[in-house]
Every structure is written in structure tokens, then in C-alpha cells.
Amino acid sequence: MTYRDVVSRQVLAWACTAIGARMPVAMAPLALVFLVRERPGGYSLGAIIAAAYVLGEIGGAPVFGMRLRPERARVQLAVGLAVGTVGFLGLGVFPGAHPAVLAGFAFVAGGAPAAATGGLRTLLSELVPARSVAQALSVESILTAGVWAVSPAAVAGLALGVAPRVPLLLAAGLMAWSVGGLWLLPARWGGAEGEGGGGGGGDGPPLLRVLVGAWPVYVVGAASLALLGLAELVLPALLEQRGIGVGWSGPLLTGMAVGGGLGAFVYGLRGWPGLLRTRSVVLMAGTSACVALAALIPATAGIAVALVMGGTLQAGAMLTRNLSLREVLPPGALAAGYSVMYAASGVGYAATGSLAGALLKVAAPSTAILAGVCLTVAMTGVGWWGEVRRAGRSGSSGRAVSAVVEGEMGDFDTGDQAVRTPNVP
Known part of the structure; x- marks a missing residue:
């Protein structure tokens, strides 16, 4: 790759x-x-x-x-x-x-x-x-990280x-x-005649039902951006709590964005083992741990390292979500699915920011960040449970769909090697 x-x-x-x-x-x-x-x-x-x-x-x-x-x-x-x-x-x-x-x-x-x-x-x-869609999505994430670093x-x-x-x-x-x-x-x-409606084809289920069926992916995507919002919105108050100049918030957030670009680049270099949903949970757990460490570490250098690492892992988590959408949605519904993911991410950002803002009135900034981390961990758990439940419900039909998709897409490689193994649920 x-x-x-x-x-x-x-x-x-x-x-x-x-x-x-x-x-x-x-x-x-x-x-x-x-x-x-x-x-x-x-x-x-x-x-x-x-x-x-x-x-x-x-x-x-x-x-x-x-x-x-x-x-x-x-x-x-x-x-x-x-x-x-x-x-x-x-x-x-x-x-x-x-x-x-x-x-x-x-x-x-x-x-x-x-x-x-x-x-x-x-x-x-x-x-x-x-076969290069995963790399293309990585390039998109790198570009996005650069835009957010410069803006x-x-x-x-x-x-x-x-x-x-x-x-x-x-x-x-x-x-x-x-x-x-x-x-x-x-x-x-898209070149298929059945994609004109933007859904699963003219005889397939309605677009709205198709999109709602992917709700677990949106929940974890929202949790991923919620952590980014948590870091951005509460960081100045946290630095003030630690006795660090608030002016450091800009460079620290830039470092987090640069880490995101690096993470996206590394993710696209190779295929990674395990199911996409498993990879996503692991990356989200790592990102949550990094943001929690940033709330607990007293030194500027330690906060910087935690945020850079958090940005690196968060980029990988978002990429797994985008690849998961490609796995669960028909081609004609992808644009709509990406748009719903965009909206869900905005909701996650706003929800965590609102929670942290409310807690800042009654608790220390570090406590507000830790509460936000707990919320995102809960969201991740709900999303993972939903994906496991959906996969278990589909059973053998899920394997059949994977085989059809693989046959249509030829050598397409999402980086999820487990898609081709017999033990996919």
C-alpha cells in the first residue's frame, strides 16, 4: 500500500x-x-x-x-x-x-x-x-489537519x-x-444506473432507512470529534489552572492538528489487522487516555506530548469511521452518509463543549475535561455495541453481502483485512 x-x-x-x-x-x-x-x-x-x-x-x-x-x-x-x-x-x-x-x-x-x-x-x-481509497481518505485527513492548523x-x-x-x-x-x-x-x-436515487438502488430500501441503519458509525464519529472539541474549548482554562500562559493554547492546538496529519499519513501507509469497529474502539480508547493525561499532567511539555499523541490517534479513529461507512452503505448513499457523519460530529462537538462549559462554572477545568472524556467513552461503547449487534443480526447474510461487495469492487482494500476472513460476524 x-x-x-x-x-x-x-x-x-x-x-x-x-x-x-x-x-x-x-x-x-x-x-x-x-x-x-x-x-x-x-x-x-x-x-x-x-x-x-x-x-x-x-x-x-x-x-x-x-x-x-x-x-x-x-x-x-x-x-x-x-x-x-x-x-x-x-x-x-x-x-x-x-x-x-x-x-x-x-x-x-x-x-x-x-x-x-x-x-x-x-x-x-x-x-x-x-484499491487506493484508504490512502485517498488519509490524504483528505492530512489536508483537513493542515487547514485546521493554519486557520x-x-x-x-x-x-x-x-x-x-x-x-x-x-x-x-x-x-x-x-x-x-x-x-x-x-x-x-458512480456509474451504475441504480445509483441515481442516491440510495441503495431503485428497488432497495428508502435512503433514510439505509442511513439510520448506520447509526453506530455516526455515534463513534461524534465521540471522536467530541474529544477534539473538548481539548479546544477547555484548554485555555486548563492552562490557567496550571499557571501556564494562556497564549500557549494556540501552539498546543496546532501541535494536536499536526499530530492528526501525521496519524492520517501513517494510517494510509499499510493495512492494519482486525475489524474496523475493533480498530476504532482501540484508537478511541487511546485518544481518550491522551486527553485525560493532558488534563492531569502539570507541565507544558507533558500536555503538548499528550495532545500530539491524541491528535495522531484521533485521525486514525475518524478514518476508520469513514471506511466503516463505505462498508455498511451502498455506493449511492455514501455522499448522504458522509454528510450525516459531518452533522453527527458537529453534535458531538457541541454536546461535549456544552457539558464542559457548564461544569467550568462549578468545577476545575481538569475535572470538566475528565467528565467530557467519560461522556465520549460512553458514546464509543454505545456505538461499538450497536455495530456488534447489527453484525450479529445480519449473520450469514452479512458475509454474503461482503462477498458481493468484494466481487463488485475488485481489489479494493479498506485496510480491514478481516473483511476477507471467514470469521466475520
Whole structure:
């Protein structure tokens, strides 16, 4: 397994398009806080507008993701990204507008392009041989880690050094760039006639039922991003508790993002033993342990090492979730499934952040982090139980489906060697 098949002009075009679509997402929450921080109640107002943006993402991802059609993918994605561009442009052009207007622009900016993540991920799988999809998803994770590492510094530098509206105008420009980039990519995905409906085929079960059946994968995916949110939101308070300069939070989070890129790269280098759900639980357990250690270690260097290791393992956990979706969903439902995963991750991020924020009023930051870790461990356990139960229920029919999928996909290798063994449940 190598990355050789992933290196191509079309994948480079995809990467440029994906950066344009995803960097605004990474920039938005912090940029919205900087946009209104000098107004009365600035930080609280910024948090409310950022919450409107996140609600737009959580609502828009499944709604628009389920409406994506393989034969109209380019047009649908372009419309969503274009409307998102208008939302960001409104925020940058009218920074002094009424808070309700800003919240409306933020909701549109978050919701309209929310299906782009799932659509672009599905398009990426069309650009590489089937055997290299795992490596392609690793490249996507590396790219995402880089975007999240660069975005906070870019937002802070532009907002403080130029003007608070500039990061949002840049976000609008980047998203507009991604609209043009779509015309360098395939206009659609999938070649089978039965995939037009976006589900399991014209005679298969309804798309909604197919997506609901994959709920355990979404739960563990939400738990994975919840740990990232926990680290991001509580880290400044934790550093203050430890007597460490709050300014270290930026470099520490950048280190966590770099660790995520490294983890994604290493994961794509080879096949790994065990079932995908088992790998996922192991990686989530390791990530949880690293975040818990970061809450307990008093020294800056120790916190840095724990966060880098946590980011490395968390990237692998998210990759196993994406590969699991490819295993349990029919090809025509993948874009919608990725979009639902995106929404579920946002819910996990918000839920853990809300829990930690509430606990910070009555408990130490380290205690809040440990409580959040316990919540994510519980979510992981529920997701794992759901996957085991679903696999046990399918029984021998699950083996038959795996054989059919393997026959259709030829040499496709998800990195899950156990898919080909007789003891798959």
C-alpha cells in the first residue's frame, strides 16, 4: 500500500477545491467572535452568532446531503457553495448589522454548503483506483489537519492586524474559488444506473432507512470529534489552572492538528489487522487516555506530548469511521452518509463543549475535561455495541453481502483485512 496512485493532477485539483470549501469552515467560529468582540457584550454575542453557524451546519448537512444526486452532483454542490459564499460575504460586508441579521448570514453560511464535505469526499473516491481509497481518505485527513492548523493563526492575524471583517471576506473568496474548482472535477460520481436515487438502488430500501441503519458509525464519529472539541474549548482554562500562559493554547492546538496529519499519513501507509469497529474502539480508547493525561499532567511539555499523541490517534479513529461507512452503505448513499457523519460530529462537538462549559462554572477545568472524556467513552461503547449487534443480526447474510461487495469492487482494500476472513460476524 502506497500513496503513488493518489498523486495525480485531478487529485491536486480536488485538493485546491477542498481547501477553498473547508478553510472557511475552520475559520468561521473564531472569525465570528473577532467580528463582534468590540461591540457591547462582544464575546457572548460572538458565541451566539457562532452557535447559529454551527446549527446551520448540523441542520444543513443531513438535509442537503440526502438530496445530493450522483448525476447532478456538480450543480448541487456548486449551488450550495455559492449560497454559502453569499452568507460569508454578507458577514464581511455588513459587520455592523443587527445581531439577528448577522446570525441569519451565519446560519446560511454554515448550512448551505454543509453537504460539500460528503460530496467532495465521494468525488475524491472517483479520482483514484478502488484499491487506493484508504490512502485517498488519509490524504483528505492530512489536508483537513493542515487547514485546521493554519486557520486560527490566519484569522487572528487578519482580524487584529488588518480589520475584523477581513477573515470573513477571505472565507467568501475561498468558497467562491471552490465553486470554480468543481468544474475541474468529475460532474458526477458512480456509474451504475441504480445509483441515481442516491440510495441503495431503485428497488432497495428508502435512503433514510439505509442511513439510520448506520447509526453506530455516526455515534463513534461524534465521540471522536467530541474529544477534539473538548481539548479546544477547555484548554485555555486548563492552562490557567496550571499557571501556564494562556497564549500557549494556540501552539498546543496546532501541535494536536499536526499530530492528526501525521496519524492520517501513517494510517494510509499499510493495512492494519482486525475489524474496523475493533480498530476504532482501540484508537478511541487511546485518544481518550491522551486527553485525560493532558488534563492531569502539570507541565507544558507533558500536555503538548499528550495532545500530539491524541491528535495522531484521533485521525486514525475518524478514518476508520469513514471506511466503516463505505462498508455498511451502498455506493449511492455514501455522499448522504458522509454528510450525516459531518452533522453527527458537529453534535458531538457541541454536546461535549456544552457539558464542559457548564461544569467550568462549578468545577476545575481538569475535572470538566475528565467528565467530557467519560461522556465520549460512553458514546464509543454505545456505538461499538450497536455495530456488534447489527453484525450479529445480519449473520450469514452479512458475509454474503461482503462477498458481493468484494466481487463488485475488485481489489479494493479498506485496510480491514478481516473483511476477507471467514470469521466475520
